Amino acid sequence: MNTQYHHYITHSLGGLVMGALSMTLQANERAETLTIMASSLPHADILEFADDQLLNNLSLEIIEITGQMNPNGFLAGGDIDANFFQHVPYLETDSTNFSQPLTVIATVHIEPLGIYSSRHDTLEALPKGARIAVPDNPTNLSRALFLLEDAELISLAPGVSRAELTQATELDIAENPYELEIVPIDAPLLMRALADVDAAIVNGNWVLEAGYTPDEDALVLETALDNPYANILVTRQDIAHDERLVSLANALESEQVADFIREHYDGAVLPVH
Numbered sequence: 104m105n106t107q108y109h110h111y112i113t114h115s116l117g118g119l120v121m122g123a124l125s126m127t128l129q130a131n132e133r134a135e136t137l138t139i140m141a142s143s144l145p146h147a148d149i150l151e152f153a154d155d156q157l158l159n160n161l162s163l164e165i166i167e168i169t170g171q172m173n174p175n176g177f178l179a180g181g182d183i184d185a186n187f188f189q190h191v192p193y194l195e196t197d198s199t200n201f202s203q204p205l206t207v208i209a210t211v212h213i214e215p216l217g218i219y220s221s222r223h224d225t226l227e228a229l230p231k232g233a234r235i236a237v238p239d240n241p242t243n244l245s246r247a248l249f250l251l252e253d254a255e256l257i258s259l260a261p262g263v264s265r266a267e268l269t270q271a272t273e274l275d276i277a278e279n280p281y282e283l284e285i286v287p288i289d290a291p292l293l294m295r296a297l298a299d300v301d302a303a304i305v306n307g308n309w310v311l312e313a314g315y316t317p318d319e320d321a322l323v324l325e326t327a328l329d330n331p332y333a334n335i336l337v338t339r340q341d342i343a344h345d346e347r348l349v350s351l352a353n354a355l356e357s358e359q360v361a362d363f364i365r366e367h368y369d370g371a372v373l374p375v376h
Contacts, residue, residue, distance in 0.1 A: 137347050138164045140174040141187040144311040145364070145372045146334070149211065149355065150187060152363050157354040161347055178339060179203040185348060187211070187355075190332040192242040192268050206343050209336035209352035212364055213373045214307025216243070216250055216332075217321030221297040226254055226322050232282045233301035239287035245271040246325075246332060247304040248285075254323050256281055268331060307371050317371040327373045 141147045147165050154163040166183065168174055174186035175194070179201035189197070191207065198205045223229055237247040248271045251257045258278035263269045273285050288296050293305045294313040302322065310317055317324055336355055338348055354360065361374035 135160065136162045136164050137184045137351060138166065138182075139185050139187055139351075140166045140168055140172070140177055140183050142308050143167045144308050145212070145214070145368060146187045146308070148367070149360060149364065153351065153354040153360060157357065157359060158350060161350055163351070173197075175201060175205060175337070178205060178337065181339075184342065184345075185336055185338040185351070187334070187336050189337065190242070190334055192245075192332065193240065194335065194337060196240075196242055196270075204340040205337050206340045207335045208338055208343055208348060209355045210333050210375050211336065211355045211360070212375055213327050213330050213333050214371065215317065215327060215330075215373070216246055216304060216306060216325040217310065217317050218250065218254065218302050218304050218323050219294070219297060219310065219315065219321055220302040222301055223322070226256070229256075229281065229283075229301055232284065234284045234286050234299075236286045236288045236293055236296045236300045236303035238290040238293065238304070238306065240290065241270055241272075243290060243306065244287060245269065248273075248275070250304060250323070250325050251283070253325075256283060265331070266329075311368070311371055316369060318369055333375050 139150055141150055147167050150163055150165050154165075168188055174183070174188055175197045177183045178186050179198075180203075185208070194205065194207070218226070218235075220229075235251070237244050246265075248257070248259060249265045252259050257276050257280075259271055260275045260277040263271050263275045269275075276285075286296075286300060288303075290306060291309060293303045294309055294315070297303055307317060310320075336352055338345075342348065356376045358376070361376050364372050364374040
């Protein structure tokens, strides 16, 4: 286990010194717990609800993702049991970096992507040459460009299709009548960048962490209809049938979790089931 990962486990357990535990104790704990790496909002919240209300004889150790941590790398390396932070297009792109096969065991919710601005109140107010910050990872950059096309701010080249999960880039912009400048930025920094750009296209979890309400604050929101970007619980293929993971997957796809999502996020997070 690398030292960075050890630090986050220690922090997540409220300061307990994991290094002092014996290998035997760790093995016993592993029999009744799952270690899950997750984004703080809404993923960790949803996991905590499931842990408190739905899981019997099983507890979750939730490690919140910070900085440049790579949850798929930790999962493929065997350091955690599952992760909960991504959608299928992201997984398909990122999993090519690892020899250990990763697999989806639950599909939980959608976080509509939105366009936000601290300078302009409507899309129509965006000036010609507006600087638009977008996520810099390939799948969410593509998703952001499709949202700009839906908002009729750009047109993408023929054959570039959301339905086929085409990986669109700035080079696929065929028409840009407003001469928008696309500015890729690390996704966790997009809300902080609002002061420096005309608008930013941001994933729902970062919007929630910043205290915004997507239904009220977004200039436009991505539709949930036929949206391929549902957030998923992912594990390694070789442990996908572990009873603990099956129990967690069933809990996350339950009506109780769907109700929790509807009640707590005011449309910023939408349950799939």
